[in-house]
Amino acid sequence: MSYRLGDNSELPQHHAHDHGRPPSRRPAASGARPQSGENGYTIVHAGKQVRFGPVVFWIVVGTVTVLGAWSAATATYFAFRDDVLTRLIARQADMQYAYEDRIAELRAKVDRTTSRQLLDQEQFDQKLDQIMRRQTTLESRATALSAIPDASITGSVKPPRGAAASDTGSSGIPKPSPINDTVIFVAPPDREARLESRTPPVLNAQPNHFAKIQGVDNVLVRLQTSLDHVESRQMAALSSVEEGMESRVRRMRGVITDLGLDMAQLEAATPRSGMGGPYVPVKLPADAGAFERQLYRINITRAQVERLNRTLTLVPYRKPVIGEVEFTSGFGVRSDPFLGRPAMHTGLDFRASMGDPVRATANGKVVSSGWAGGYGRMVEIDHGNGLATRYGHMSEINVRVGDQIRIGQVIGAVGSTGRSTGPHLHYETRIDGDAVDPQKFLRAGVRLSAG
Numbered sequence: 001m002s003y004r005l006g007d008n009s010e011l012p013q014h015h016a017h018d019h020g021r022p023p024s025r026r027p028a029a030s031g032a033r034p035q036s037g038e039n040g041y042t043i044v045h046a047g048k049q050v051r052f053g054p055v056v057f058w059i060v061v062g063t064v065t066v067l068g069a070w071s072a073a074t075a076t077y078f079a080f081r082d083d084v085l086t087r088l089i090a091r092q093a094d095m096q097y098a099y100e101d102r103i104a105e106l107r108a109k110v111d112r113t114t115s116r117q118l119l120d121q122e123q124f125d126q127k128l129d130q131i132m133r134r135q136t137t138l139e140s141r142a143t144a145l146s147a148i149p150d151a152s153i154t155g156s157v158k159p160p161r162g163a164a165a166s167d168t169g170s171s172g173i174p175k176p177s178p179i180n181d182t183v184i185f186v187a188p189p190d191r192e193a194r195l196e197s198r199t200p201p202v203l204n205a206q207p208n209h210f211a212k213i214q215g216v217d218n219v220l221v222r223l224q225t226s227l228d229h230v231e232s233r234q235m236a237a238l239s240s241v242e243e244g245m246e247s248r249v250r251r252m253r254g255v256i257t258d259l260g261l262d263m264a265q266l267e268a269a270t271p272r273s274g275m276g277g278p279y280v281p282v283k284l285p286a287d288a289g290a291f292e293r294q295l296y297r298i299n300i301t302r303a304q305v306e307r308l309n310r311t312l313t314l315v316p317y318r319k320p321v322i323g324e325v326e327f328t329s330g331f332g333v334r335s336d337p338f339l340g341r342p343a344m345h346t347g348l349d350f351r352a353s354m355g356d357p358v359r360a361t362a363n364g365k366v367v368s369s370g371w372a373g374g375y376g377r378m379v380e381i382d383h384g385n386g387l388a389t390r391y392g393h394m395s396e397i398n399v400r401v402g403d404q405i406r407i408g409q410v411i412g413a414v415g416s417t418g419r420s421t422g423p424h425l426h427y428e429t430r431i432d433g434d435a436v437d438p439q440k441f442l443r444a445g446v447r448l449s450a451g
Contacts, residue, residue, distance in 0.1 A: 148241055255317070261315065320350065321358065321359070362389070372418075378418075
């Protein structure tokens with residue numbers, strides 16, 4: 001079968017050739033021959049003609065072309081289908097592996113973050129424990145310092161600025177009270193409870209976590225600094241107390257030496273109140289620090305000060321009257337107020353008003369109380385170790401012979417009895433019965449008071 005497309009012109013006529021045969025039309029071939037007319041296309045097949053318009057013709061041609069292309073694409077797909085599926089599966093596998101690797105990386109990152117948080121928490125707990133132990137030590141030192149009369153330093157810590165409870169979060173450090181600035185630490189919850197209550201960490205919250213850790217560390221640093229200041233103040237107070245006690249011991253011993261008194265005899269004559277107990281020697285621990293060693297020295301020095309204070313209570317170095325010391329007559333040779341001739345004055349005349357209280361200048365025992373010639377009304381107190389004092393010209397006497405007298409006790413009132421020209425107090429200091437200048441003792445008292 002054959003087709004031929006043509007236009008609308010007459011088909012060419014076949015004439016006879018030079019063979020001499022009459023012209024005739026050849027029979028149609030075993031096929032169709034399309035012919036195109038003026039407005040379409042004609043298909044001739046087996047002597048039959050089929051005429052198509054141009055639109056229908058091209059629709060048919062386009063459909064055939066599309067079907068051919070589709071057939072070719074389908075054949076190609078089936079030919080390369082296995083290869084395409086293999087590539088798709090490989091790509092899906094690669095994506096799955098990448099996703100699993102990413103998940104593994106994120107898990108590792110979460111584990112590292114959790115480990116870091118646990119490590120930070122453990123480090124914080126260790127630092128907090130150290131601060132609490134140090135705070136306890138400083139508080140015990142403050143207690144030891146408070147037992148020393150001359151020390152007034154406490155173990156308090158001023159709260160650092162900005163260290164509010166919100167800054168510490170779950171650190172367990174309360175805000176110090178504005179009245180009592182002593183820091184009291186509250187122990188943090190145990191580690192297991194924190195781990196059980198811990199929420200899974202969020203990766204994008206790491207900056208906040210590290211910022212919080214840094215803030216807590218800053219609070220700990222400020223607390224450490226405050227404790228350093230407390231410790232330095234305690235050491236400074238301890239050094240000041242030690243220096244003051246040693247200086248006082250030197251002054252006391254110097255006073256006793258300057259007065260020509262025997263220390264051993266004074267201590268032997270010092271009455272002791274009831275006390276006792278087994279002897280337990282003081283031992284300094286081998287691992288004692290500087291504070292403990294210094295406190296040990298202070299305790300020993302303080303015991304010496306107390307012993308010297310008890311001894312000096314028998315030394316009449318205080319004034320017998322209150323107020324500014326003003327003498328109307330000193331110790332030594334003077335003109336007798338009644339005879340106008342040189343005479344020995346065995347004491348000091350203190351200016352005072354009638355009825356002013358007269359006080360004992362040291363502990364002792366009354367050995368004389370009453371009228372004593374030129375002394376008028378007079379009281380004599382024996383202080384032991386050969387020391388005695390006399391108080392003359394009193395208007396009244398408040399003690400009797402045998403009374404035990406304490407320092408500063410009122411024993412009478414200023415008067416003008418005996419050989420006296422007016423109200424005043426005649427005061428004498430005697431050693432082994434001999435009158436000595438009372439100003440020597442009074443100057444010693446001024447030295448001790450100045451220290």
